[in-house]
Each structure stands twice: as structure tokens, then as C-alpha cells.
Amino acid sequence: MGNVDFATGAPLRSGTVPVRPYIDADYYEAERKRVFGRCWLNLAREEELPAPGDYLVKDLEVLETQVLLVRGDDQQIRAFHNVCLHRGNRLARDRCGNARGFMCNFHGWVYDTKGQLRELPDEDQFPHLDPEKIALKSLACHIWNGFVFVNADPEPQTSLAQFLGEMNGAFDGFPFADMQLTAFYHAEVNANWKLVGDALQEAYHAPILHRQTVADAVAGPDNPHCHLASMRLHGDHHGLSVHGNLHHQPTPIEQIAFDYSASPIYPAPAAPSDSQAPGVNPRRESAWIFDINVLFPNFHLDPSGTWYGTYHLWPLAVDRTRWEFRIYMNPPKNAGDMVAQEYTKVFGRFVQREDLSTVEATHEMLRSGALTELHLSAQEMPLLHSLEVLESYMQGRP
Amino acid sequence: MSIVNLPEGFEDLQRFVGKWSLATEQERMQMRVHSSMDEISEFYNTLSPRIEEMLAHLEQFPAQLEALPEADQQLATLGLSFMECSRIFEMWGAQDVHCANFPPERLGFAPTGSPA
Ligand code: FES
Ligand SMILES: [Fe+2]
Numbered sequence: 001m002g003n004v005d006f007a008t009g010a011p012l013r014s015g016t017v018p019v020r021p022y023i024d025a026d027y028y029e030a031e032r033k034r035v036f037g038r039c040w041l042n043l044a045r046e047e048e049l050p051a052p053g054d055y056l057v058k059d060l061e062v063l064e065t066q067v068l069l070v071r072g073d074d075q076q077i078r079a080f081h082n083v084c085l086h087r088g089n090r091l092a093r094d095r096c097g098n099a100r101g102f103m104c105n106f107h108g109w110v111y112d113t114k115g116q117l118r119e120l121p122d123e124d125q126f127p128h129l130d131p132e133k134i135a136l137k138s139l140a141c142h143i144w145n146g147f148v149f150v151n152a153d154p155e156p157q158t159s160l161a162q163f164l165g166e167m168n169g170a171f172d173g174f175p176f177a178d179m180q181l182t183a184f185y186h187a188e189v190n191a192n193w194k195l196v197g198d199a200l201q202e203a204y205h206a207p208i209l210h211r212q213t214v215a216d217a218v219a220g221p222d223n224p225h226c227h228l229a230s231m232r233l234h235g236d237h238h239g240l241s242v243h244g245n246l247h248h249q250p251t252p253i254e255q256i257a258f259d260y261s262a263s264p265i266y267p268a269p270a271a272p273s274d275s276q277a278p279g280v281n282p283r284r285e286s287a288w289i290f291d292i293n294v295l296f297p298n299f300h301l302d303p304s305g306t307w308y309g310t311y312h313l314w315p316l317a318v319d320r321t322r323w324e325f326r327i328y329m330n331p332p333k334n335a336g337d338m339v340a341q342e343y344t345k346v347f348g349r350f351v352q353r354e355d356l357s358t359v360e361a362t363h364e365m366l367r368s369g370a371l372t373e374l375h376l377s378a379q380e381m382p383l384l385h386s387l388e389v390l391e392s393y394m395q396g397r398p
Numbered sequence: 399m400s401i402v403n404l405p406e407g408f409e410d411l412q413r414f415v416g417k418w419s420l421a422t423e424q425e426r427m428q429m430r431v432h433s434s435m436d437e438i439s440e441f442y443n444t445l446s447p448r449i450e451e452m453l454a455h456l457e458q459f460p461a462q463l464e465a466l467p468e469a470d471q472q473l474a475t476l477g478l479s480f481m482e483c484s485r486i487f488e489m490w491g492a493q494d495v496h497c498a499n500f501p502p503e504r505l506g507f508a509p510t511g512s513p514a
Contacts, residue, residue, distance in 0.1 A: 332461035336453035342481035
């Protein structure tokens with residue numbers, strides 16, 4: 001099971017990868033510009049900005065900027081560097097809100113929600129400026145399945161659709177917009193962003209690291225090493241389907257909680273219907289729990305039958321990452337369902353802490369320089385693929 | 399919120415309200431990790447045969463704590479604390495996962511709810 005790339009039919013590859021990309025400060029500096037400065041990055045869901053004038057401010061430390069996302073009167077969501085064009089003051093000061101425009105609190109320049117300068121106090125004293133030609137510095141901004149992506153490259157090399165490639169239609173029909181944010185946890189982790197992401201894109205660790213939590217639900221006697229149900233490479237991105245143990249015996253409260261919840265973590269719907277998004281569990285395996293999709297470089301989109309999760313790995317420094325995890329579920333039907341959903345959140349927190357529990361120690365040990373390379377099994381091919389894609393950006397591929 | 403009587407039929411759980419009827423997920427997590435195993439096992443053992451009745455009772459209300467009458471709101475937060483404690487207790491008789499490298503305090507909690 002899961003020993004070929006489902007997209008191409010090619011056998012999975014094992015291999016060796018260098019340590020340097022994880023620990024080297026110069027490598028990190030180059031990564032910031034060549035990868036994060038050029039790739040499409042997910043910053044939000046469009047439901048976070050439902051009405052004209054709604055805005056969000058997002059820190060993009062890796063590019064040393066702050067992004068202002070705002071929905072204009074024309075309903076379009078735009079992205080700007082949150083900086084006033086006069087002398088560079090930070091423009092929006094709240095993290096979110098609704099505004100008809102933005103006034104800089106230094107000298108009072110005012111911009112509308114499309115970024116156009118609307119008021120220029122004492123305009124006569126700027127004879128060299130044409131206020132009509134002044135607009136906030138924008139970032140390319142596009143929406144895919146309700147996910148708001150930006151690209152900081154002043155001339156993006158690809159459209160979002162080109163960037164996503166074969167991932168584009170994979171989630172058509174998945175009810176992202178019907179689900180609601182049920183939990184959002186975040187942490188600052190003292191490890192390279194790729195070490196954090198790597199821990200979240202293979203299942204080889206599940207029987208060991210998750211022995212206290214999810215191991216039995218994903219690995220059973222049929223599949224003791226938790227081989228993936230399937231895997232597929234799609235250009236810069238990839239997807240993997242995680243096996244589910246059909247013989248898993250729930251504990252009493254687990255059973256009750258999932259019975260009463262509209263979005264149990266598992267079991268996933270037994271016979272995925274044709275209407276299910278084509279890229280979700282594409283082999284329609286019945287022994288399946290959820291998928292992991294890594295949208296290069298730092299966004300994981302992990303759908304199951306009745307819920308989905310996301311991870312964002314935001315680099316803060318070569319050895320620091322802001323980890324963000326969100327769970328979206330069907331809105332609870334009633335207060336009983338809401339209480340039952342809590343079980344999933346608590347369970348999720350335990351699993352997340354286990355996942356984060358090795359990465360800091362790993363980073364410390366890699367930094368020692370004792371190792372120059374790491375060994376990946378065929379089941380860990382997603383890590384190999386991510387590093388190959390990364391290296392191609394680092395080599396400045398057009 | 400001040401302590402009120404739980405809804406009819408749940409009087410026997412009243413003694414847990416002062417400690418466990420907590421409004422936020424973070425408070426409930428803190429209470430779990432700062433409680434003794436005796437407290438958790440008494441809480442789990444008493445509520446586990448009642449949790450289905452609690453969930454069934456709560457099904458008549460919308461999924462918004464604030465929308466519930468005070469007594470039912472307290473029953474709901476008691477149920478939320480039960481969910482907080484039950485997973486790790488029923489599997490391992492423990493209060494937390496063994497995860498010294500990443501203690502629970504390191505997780506930040508952000509507001510949730512609709513819309514996303
Ligand atoms: S810096 Fe914004 S108005 Fe002067
Ligand atoms: Fe994991």
C-alpha cells in the first residue's frame with residue numbers, strides 16, 4: 001500500500017538529505033528572499049473578511065513586513081504593505097476591524113480600502129506629488145477555495161493557479177466555506193520552520209511518538225508502521241493520505257463524543273462518495289483517516305471527511321518558527337454537539353504537543369554539526385520532495 | 399458567573415460546579431493540569447455514567463454558551479471540563495500526556511467561532 005506515487009505511478013524514493021538547509025543562517029537569509037519572497041503564501045480565509053471595509057493585519061516576519069488585507073467596496077480582497085507612503089509610518093494600528101479607510105496617525109494621510117490616497121493634508125506644500133497617483137504598495141492577492149494568498153514578488157513569476165498546478169481542482173466541492181473555525185492554537189517553536197513542517201508530513205512517527213494518543217487509530221495490526229494509504233506529487237506540492245485502523249476500539253467516552261459530534265475525527269465516512277473532492281483520499285481507500293497536503297512552502301491543508309485542519313509554519317529566524325494550527329468543523333448543531341466537539345480539540349492539543357516535542361531537541365542536535373546528512377525512508381518521501389523543491393528555488397529557477 | 403443550581407436531574411453533580419464549571423478552554427486546561435489525580439478520577443468516575451444524559455439534555459439548546467440559561471450553561475461548562483479530562487484519563491489513568499519537552503503552557507489559544 002502506498003508504495004507508488006499515485007499521480008505518476010513512479011515508485012516512492014528513499015534517500016539522504018543534507019543538514020545544512022535546516023541550520024545554516026546564510027541559507028536561511030537566502031531562503032527568505034528566494035522562497036518566501038517569491039512563492040504564494042496563504043494568509044487568511046476569506047470568511048475572516050466578510051464585509052466591505054473588513055481588514056486584518058498579518059505579520060510576515062520572514063519578509064520583515066506586515067500585510068494589510070482589506071475587502072473593498074467592490075468586494076475584492078486586496079493586500080498592501082501596512083506602511084504609509086509619506087514617511088513610512090505603520091498605517092493600520094489595530095489587528096483587525098472594519099474601516100471606510102485608513103488614516104496615518106503621523107501627519108494624517110488617508111487611504112481608501114482600495115489603497116488609493118484620498119486625503120493629503122496641506123496638499124499645496126507637495127507640488128511635486130500628484131495625489132491621484134499615490135496608492136499603497138500592494139502585494140498580488142488571489143483567492144483559491146476561499147484561501148487568501150499573497151505574493152510579495154513585485155512581479156510574480158507565476159499566477160496562483162499556475163503555482164498550484166495540479167492541486168488546483170483537487171478540492172473542488174470540498175465544503176470549506178460551510179465549516180467553522182473550531183480551534184486555533186499557536187506557539188513559538190525554537191526550531192527551523194522545515195523541521196516543524198517535516199514532523200507534520202509523514203506518518204512513520206505515529207506508532208512511536210503518538211503511542212499515547214492517535215497511534216491505534218492510524219496504525220493497527222494490518223499496518224504496524226503506518227504506511228501511507230497513498231501519496232502523490234503535484235509539482236511543488238504534494239498530498240498524502242493517512243491510513244486509518246478499521247479495527248481501532250474507541251474508549252467509552254471517545255465513542256460517545258464522536259457519536260454526538262457532527263464532525264468526529266474518525267472514523268472517516270466509510271465509502272467516500274463520488275461527490276467528494278477528487279483530490280481528497282483520491283484512491284477512495286476505506287481504511288483512511290485524513291489527508292496531508294503540503295502547499296509549498298509553508299501551508300498544510302489537511303482535509304478529512306467532516307473536518308479539515310491547517311498548519312502555517314512561519315519562519316521567525318533560522319532557529320525559530322511560529323507554528324499555527326487550526327481545526328475547522330461542521331458548526332455544532334446544538335450545545336450537546338458543541339460539548340462533544342471539545343473532545344476532539346483536547347485530543348488534538350495532545351497530538352500537537354507530541355508533534356512539537358521533538359523538533360526543538362532535533363534542531364539543537366543538528367546545530368552541533370555532528371551530522372551532515374539525514375536518512376529518509378520511502379514513506380518519508382514528502383520531506384525529500386519538499387527539500388528538492390526548496391533547492392530548486394534556491395538555485396533561482398525561473 | 400455565580401454558582402446556580404444545575405438543571406433538574408443533575409443535582410448529584412452540583413458539588414463539581416465550583417471547581418469545574420469554567421467558561422474558557424484555557425481555564426479548563428489549567429484546571430486539569432493543576433488538579434490532583436484523586437480529583438480527576440472522582441470527576442471522571444462520577445460524570446462518565448452521566449455524560450450521555452448531559453449531552454442529550456444540552457441538545458435542546460443552540461451551540462452558544464451565552465445563549466443558554468445559567469443553570470444549563472453551568473452544565474455545559476461542566477461537560478466541557480469533562481471532555482478536557484476524559485481523553486487522557488480513560489486511556490492512561492493520567493492527567494496529561496507525557497510530553498515534558500512541550501508543556502501545555504506553551505500552546506497559545508486564539509479566539510474561535512463563526513465565521514472562520
Ligand atoms: S508618515 Fe504617514 S502621514 Fe506622515
Ligand atoms: Fe504527528
